[in-house]
Amino acid sequence: MNDKNAADHRVKMTRRLAMALAAGMVLSTAWIADGKAQTVSSSPRVLKFSDHEPLGGMRTRFLKDVLFPAIEVESNGRLKIEDHWDGEIAKAYDALGAVSGGQVTDMATVVPEYTAKELPLHQIFKGFPTGPSGSRQIEFLQRVYAEVPAFPEELEKNGLVHLFFGTGYPxxxxxxxxxxxxxxxxxxxxxxxxxxxxxxxxxxxxxxxxxxxxxxxxxxxxxxxxxxxxxxxxxxxxxxxxxxxxxxxxxxxxxLGHVYILAMNKSVWDALAQEDRDAIRRAGEKSYTALGPVMDASFDNQLKDLKAAxxxxxxxxxxxxxxxxxxxxxxxxxxxxxxxxxxxxxxxxxxxxxxxxxxxxxxx
Missing domain, CATH: 3.40.190.170 (Bacterial extracellular solute-binding protein, family 7)
Known part of the structure; x- marks a missing residue:
């Protein structure tokens, strides 16, 4: 594929992704319009975030365009996310150590498959060849964490607190x-x-x-x-x-079972005021309502792009x-x-x- 065709493909993916994310972006805008951000802190607590993938795919754009603005809105501006992408802070295999140590970053996307020694039980997720998609996939993961304490406990042993689930395409x-x-x-x-x-x-x-x-x-x-x-x-x-x-x-x-866990350093989490911890949880739950439809639309658009190619x-x-x-x-x-x-x-x-x-x- 020549450079021009490659660029055309990237443009098509970007356009389709923008369409898929529209629902989530509208949702986050609606929260702001609802007046939740009227009282804004003059000096917000800045939380540093690291992701190993470049900003542009469905998962990364959703964090950037939907979840992170929701956290700022729900906290009335007390919290602000300083986001870093494409392994700028920590590569994929280094993410867990970077966030668990608390010196490199406050938050990071942790992929259990890359840290089988530290997160052995989390390897179970990839052990199923079939499973739910879209919003039901998120519902499944939430139920596992709610009903099987061994999973959040495994994160806690590594100095982490789970904030949000991201997943990939099938x-x-x-x-x-x-x-x-x-x-x-x-x-x-x-x-x-x-x-x-x-x-x-x-x-x-x-x-x-x-x-x-x-x-x-x-x-x-x-x-x-x-x-x-x-x-x-x-x-x-x-x-x-x-x-x-x-x-x-x-x-x-x-x-796929390739779970992307947005995790926060436990000491950082514990140091947050209860109202800020509650704000992060609310932002996550509200963002999930947009994630399922975005995942479904993005999958369908991906198939269209493949056929067009x-x-x-x-x-x-x-x-x-x-x-x-x-x-x-x-x-x-x-x-x-x-x-x-x-x-x-x-x-x-x-x-x-x-x-x-x-x-x-x-x-x-």
């Missing part, structure tokens, strides 16, 4: 060759980053491949040393995987998704993971059972 399968359905995984070499997804691929009859995320994936697909990629649909698009693997199978029911995109039926899930031995994979964690002294079985029970309430 999983997509990018194939270099035409693939009618997920039976086409058999015999191919497929790349994924998650250890859970590598097991899902293996039990689908594929040869799982681990590779660094970068241009080498694009090159491997082009050279046919790699047949496909199992990844969230937007990451594949941004890496231009669709140019060499233009056959895409996707579904909103293909659960020349990819062949097919949405799998719920029956197809369920059939694939039933055939890859998920209970055995989960049980083996829990047994290994138990051997390390982690009470993983109880947490897995509790999360599985909640997930069952969200079955399609």
């Amino acid at each position: 999983v997509a399968f990018y194939s270099s060759q035409p693939m009618e359905n997920l039976d086409g995984l058999k015999g191919g070499k497929w790349r994924s980053a998650s250890f859970w997804h590598l097991d899902f691929l293996r039990n689908s009859g594929a040869t799982p491949v681990t590779m660094h995320w970068g241009p080498e994936i694009y090159d491997a697909l082009k050279q046919r040393t790699l047949d496909g990629l199992m990844v969230n649909v937007d990451s594949g698009y941004m890496l231009k995987v669709h140019e060499t693997a233009p056959n895409v199978l996707v579904s909103k029911d293909l659960w 020349g990819a062949t995109v097919r949405s799998l039926t719920l029956e197809e998704v369920n059939q694939w899930e039933d055939g890859i031995g998920v209970p055995g994979i989960q049980s083996k993971w829990a047994e290994d964690r138990e051997a390390d002294g982690i009470n993983a079985k109880a947490a897995l059972d509790a999360v599985s029970s909640i997930m069952a309430d969200f079955e399609r």
Whole structure:
């Protein structure tokens, strides 16, 4: 893809993202218009925030355009967010340490997959191949934290307090060759980053491949040393995987489980006045009402962008998704993971059972 086409694609994504975020931005504007920000503190408490991704995707723009303004409004200007993006303060794998120490940043986006040692139980989220999307996905995560104390406790052990859940797009399968359905995984070499997804691929009859995320994936697909990629649909698009693997199978029911936790240093949280802690909680709850529709609209727009870029995109039926899930031995994979964690002294079985029970309430 030449520079002009790449720029055109970025423009299209930006326009579609702006449309998807409109509802959330209108909501935050309505709060301000409602008069909640009439009394503004002359010297607000500035909270420093760090994110490893650039400002521009659905998740990052939502934080910037909806959640952070809501925090300022709900606190009547007593709190202000100083936001830093694209790993300016801390890279993805360093985020937990940066915020837990309290010296580098007050708040940060923490991704459990990058910190499996510190957050072992949080790895459970990626252990489900299917799950809810949109607002129901947020409802699921909220229920887990409310009903399974081990999750917020695991954060607290690392000096963190959870403020807000962010999630990514659902999983997509990018194939270099035409693939009618997920039976086409058999015999191919497929790349994924998650250890859970590598097991899902293996039990689908594929040869799982681990590779660094970068241009080498694009090159491997082009050279046919790699047949496909199992990844969230937007990451594949941004890496231009669709140019060499233009056959895409996707579904909103293909659960990514890649949870982005907006966390605050616990000492910073404890030092805030109760009215400011309450304001942050209110801002989060009100922002969630806009997040579900934004996630749904952004997903639909992402598929339109892929098709416009020349990819062949097919949405799998719920029956197809369920059939694939039933055939890859998920209970055995989960049980083996829990047994290994138990051997390390982690009470993983109880947490897995509790999360599985909640997930069952969200079955399609």
